[in-house]
Amino acid sequence: MDLVAYRITFPQPGAHLVHVRLELTAGGEICQLWMPAWSPGSYVLREYARNVRSIAATVDDAPREIRKIAKDRFELASQPGERIVVDYSVYAHDLSVRTAHHDASHAYLHPPQLFLVPEGYAGPFRVAVDLLPGWSAISLAADPARQERHSPGRFELDLPDLDALFDTPIEAGLLAVTTLPAPCEHVRLAVWGEPLPEFVLPRLARVVDQVERFWPARPYDHYTFLVHAAVGARGGLEHLSGSVLGVEPDWWAPAARRIQAGTLDRDDDSEAGVYDLLELASHELFHAWNVKRLRPLALGPFDYGRENYTRELWIAEGFTSYYDGLLVLRSGEISVKAHLQRLADSIARLRDTPGRLVQSLEESSFDAWIKLYRPQDDSPNASVSYYLKGSLVALLLDLWLRELQPSGNGLDAVLAELWRRGPGDRETRGPSTTNTYSYPGFRVDALEQILGEKSGLAEVPGAIRALWSRPTELDFTGLALLGLRLSEKPVQPGLVDPGFTILDRGGSAWVEFVRTDSPAERAGLASGDELLAARRQDGSWLRVRAARAARVWDHLQPGAPAELLVSRRERVSTISLAFAAARGAPQIERIADADLAARGRFEAWSGRRWSDS
Template identity: 35%
Template sequence: MTISYKISPASLHAHIFHVSVLIKNPSADGQAVYLPAWIPGSYLIREFVRNIVEIRAESAGKAVAITKSDKHSWQAEAVKGPLEIHYSVYAWDLSVRGAYLDQTRGFFNGTSVFLAVQGQENAPCNVEIVAPEGKEYKNWKVATTLAARNAKQGQFGSYQAANYDELIDHPVEMGEFSQISFKACGIPHDIVIAGRHQADLKRLKKDLKQICEYQIRLFGEPAPFDRYVFMTMAVGDGYGGLEHRSSTALMCNRDDLPLAHETQIKAGYRQFLGLCSHEYFHSWNVKRIKPAAYAPYDLKQENYTRLLWAFEGITSYYDDLTLVRTGLISPQDYLDLLAQTITGVQRGNGRTKQSLEDSSFDTWVKFYRQDENSPNSLVSYYTKGALVALCLDLLIRKQTQGQKSLDDVMRALWLRYGKDFATQGEGVTETAWEELAFEVSGLDLKSFFDSALRSTDELPLQALLAEFGVDWQMRAPVSSADKGGWLDKVLSPSNSLGVRTSNEGGFVKLSHVLDGGAAQKAGLSAGDLLIAMNRLRVTSGNLDALLASQPTNGEVEIVAFRRDELMHFNVHLQSAEANTCGLRLTSGSDEGNITYADWLLN
C-alpha cells in the first residue's frame, strides 16, 4: 500500500516544517520508523534525527504510544487500522545536504524530513507539499524532479515516488527564485537560482546546455532521466554540490555567476561550471553505475567501499575535461586547472601514507572528518582519484594507439551496470571495475592498479603527459597564494615555515603544521597564533615578505600564543619545497597532434 506524506512550512521564523506520514497497513506487531543517519553522496553519519523536535502518533483519532528505540528510530504500539505519525523538523541548515526554512525560501532533502517505514521501503509514496500561509508568500513556487501526482509543475500540491529510495533522491526548493529552461538532446532542463544575484541566465543556459549535451552523448542517448534541474543557492560565501538521480543541489558565491556584461569566463564562473559538470556526470557515475555496497543503500549506518576513487575521482577528472572538450575553456586553461590539482596532491604528505583504496574506505572517519593533521595523514580520493583517472586514460590511449580510452570503459560500465540499474539493481563489485577495464582495453593493467590504488607510489604523470605533448614543471611556490601554473622564469625557492595559515581576529593562525617542516621541528603547533618574527609584528599581509627578508635557511625567533600562553620559538627556516606544478603544451603541439586532439578535443 502507498505511504502518504505531507510536509508544511509551519513556522518560517522558527524554521519548522511539520510533517506527517500515513501508514495504511502498519506492522501487526507495532510499526517501526526511522530517519536516515546519512545522505547518499556525502559520506558522514550526520544524525539528521537530531532536528526532529517533537513527535506523536495516532490511529482513528486516538493517541498511540510511540517510543524511541535507538538514536534514529521509533517504535509505535500495535494498532488495528491505519497509523499516522506527526512530527516537527527544525530546518536551519544552509548546506546542500539538509533542510532549510525561513521567510525567504525553503529547501529540503528527503533524508532530513521523511521518516522511512521499516519493512515498507519499497512501497510507493505520495507526498503533499503545502504552501506557507500568508499573502506575502503568494508568489512562492516549487522546484523538484519528483513526479507530479495532481500538482502542476512548479506548484505546490501532490507528488509521487515509486519507493522510499526514489522519494529521498529528489530535493525540493520552494520560494521566489529565478528560473530558465532549455533542452539538451531533447530532454527538458531547468536552472533554478535562489538568493540575491544578478546572473546572466541566458549565458548560463547556453553554457550548461553544452555541458549536458556532451555528457549525454558521451554515455549515449537517451539521457537516463526525463527532466533535470540544477537547484542553486547563491550566497555571499559558500560552495558545494550534491548529486541526485535527476537533479543537483548546488551552492555558490553569487560573484561566481556570470554577469551580462562579461564576455570571458572568470575563475569563479569556471569553477561553478566545473561543479555543475561534476554533479551532472554523477547522474551516470554513482547514481546508476553504483558500487555493490550501495545497491541498495543502508541508511542506518556506514556503507563501506574501496571504489570511491572511481566514483568521485573519475567524476572529478571528467568535470573539467568536459569544459575543454566543449570549448568552454581553452586547452591551456584546462592544463592550469590540472596543474592546480597536481599541486594540491603534492603538497599533502598524506599521499605517502594512505593509499587511494584506503582513502575511499576510510572516508567516513577521515576525509569527511578532517582536522589539523589531515594534510599529513590522508589523501583525497577526489583529487588523487582524478589524477589516477588521467593516468589511466592516457595509458590506455597510448598502449592502444588511440583505439581505446577511459571513455570506452565508462560507456561499458554504463551498459553493463547503469543503464538497467532501476530494474536489475546490480552494483559494481570491489574487483569488477578493474576487470572491466582489462576487458575493454585489452590491456594487462594490474601493475598500474596495484601501484595507483593500493600503494603510495608516485603516479607516472610527467612521463604520460609528455607522450601527449605537455611540458611538466615542478617548482617552489612564489607565495602562499600560489596554487600552481606555468612560470616562464622560475625563481630560487623562498624561505618556508612549512605551515598553512588562516586569519583569526587579526592574527595569523597556524591551521596546519606540515610534517618535517621548519615550524614542526621548532615545536610550533596547529592553533598557535603568530605574534612576531624577529621582533616585527606578523600579519597575514606581511608573512611572505618577512620570510623573504630573512637569509636563506636562516634562523628566526617567533613569538606566538598557544591558547592564552605566550611562547618563544627558534626556527631554522627551510627552502620552500618544489611541490608546485606547471603545465603547458609543448612547443609545436597543436590540434594537429592526434594524441593531443583525441584526448582534449574529443
C-alpha cells in the same frame, strides 16, 4: 499498509522549523518509525534525527504516547487498521546540499533529514507541501509531468518506493525556473537566490550536451538542476534524475562585468567562477551515470542506518572529477590554457599533501566515513582525497591506454564498456528505482578486466594496479604523449616556505595545519598555536596578522635562523627554526616543437585544436 503520506508546513520561518505530519494505517500492534543517518553521495553519518525538535502522535484521533527507543527510532502502540497521525518539527538551518534549510525565502527539503518512515514499509509515498505566499515548488522527480502536481498554495509529489523518497529533494520558495536551450530542453534549472546571468544558460547547455554524448545512452528522460545561488552556498550532490548545486553569486560577477564592457577574455581570471560553475554541473551530471547507476557494489540498495563501505570511491568520485573538467574543455566552454592550469593546480595540491604517500586510494575510499568528511588537523599528513588523487590517476590511466592503443579512445572506452556490461541494458527512466538497484554494482576487478582488454595486455601490470592499491607517487612524464610538459614556474629567490597554513580568527593568525617533516614540525609548532610575531635571529619582531602574514615571511630568508613568538593555551613562548625555500608552482604547457603525432593525440584527448588558446 495503505499509502504513507506526509504534509509539510512552515509555521515559523524565522525559527527555521519545518513541520511534518505523517499519516499511515497501522499494520501491527507496534508501529516503529525510523530516520536515515546519512545521505547517498555524502559518506559520513550525519545522524539526521538529532534535528527533530518535538513529536506527538494520535491514533484514531486520540492522543497516544510515542517514545524514542534509539537515536533514530520512535515507537508507539497500535492495532492493525488504526489510523496513525504523527506530528513533528525539524530544525533546518544548514545551507548545504546534504542538509535541509529553511528561511522566509525558501525551504530546501532534503528527504533524509525530514522523513520518518514506518519500519518495513517500502512505498508508495505522497508528499504534500503547503506553500507560503509567493512561493512555488519543484522536485528532482524522474517524471515531473506524472509525479508533480501544482496548484495555488500547494505542491504534491508521488514517489513509488523508499529509495525514490530519499533521492528526490524538493525546493520550495521564491524560485526562477527555466529549461536549458537546445539541444537540452529536457533539462530544468530551478534557482533560489541570485539569478543566473543569461550568458550562462547556453554555455551550461553545451556542457550538458557534451556529458550526455560521452556515454552510450541517456538513462533519464528529464533532469533537473536545483541551484542555491547565495553567499555561503557550496558543493553539489547527485541524485538519480537531478542534482543540487551550491554556488556563490560572486562566481559569475567578474565575467558579467567584462561582458557588459565588451572586454571578456576566456584566458583571464574573470572567467574562473564561471568555469567553477560549469565544472560543478558537469561533475554532478556525470554522476547520473557514474555512481548513481554504474556504482560500486555497496552503494545501492542502501542501508541508511550505518556506513556502507566500499574501496571504489576513487572510481566513483575520482574519475568523475577527471571528466568534469575534461568535458567542459571538450565543450569549448573553457580555454585550453585555463584547463591546463587547473590540471597543474590539482597536481600542486597533491604534491602539497604528504598523506599521498601514507594512504592508498582504496584505503581513502574505505575510510571516507571517518576521514575525508571528518578532517582534523593532521589530515593532510595522514590521508589523501580520493577526489583529488583519483582524478589524477584517471589522467594517468587515460595516458597509459592512449600510448598502448593510439587509435583507441583511452579511458573513455573503458567507462563506456563498463557501462554496457553493467547497468546499460536496464531501463532506469521511470519513477521506480527497482531496475536501477537490481544491478548489483561492480568491484575494482571489473574495471581491471576492461583495462586489461583495452590496453591489449590482457592483464593490468602491477605498476598500474599500484596507482590505487598502494600510496604511490604519481609520475606525469606521460603528458609528453599529448605534447604537454609539466614544469615548475620559477620562484623569486629568497622566498620561504612556512611549512604550515594559518586560519584567520578575527584578524589573528592561528596555525591550522603543520606539514610533516617540515622545519616547523621539527621545531615543535602545532595546530592551534596563535602566531604573534616573527623575526630573523637578532632582528626586530614583526607582528603577525592573518592578512599580512606573507609580508612578514618576506623578511625572512631560507635556511637562516628565525624565531616565532607563539601563544599556546595562553602561554607565550618562542620557537626557533630555519624555513625551507619556497618551491615553484607546477605548470603544464604545450611543447612548441611537439610532433604531429603528439598534436593529434592532444586533439583526440581534448576535443580541441592544437592551435586553440
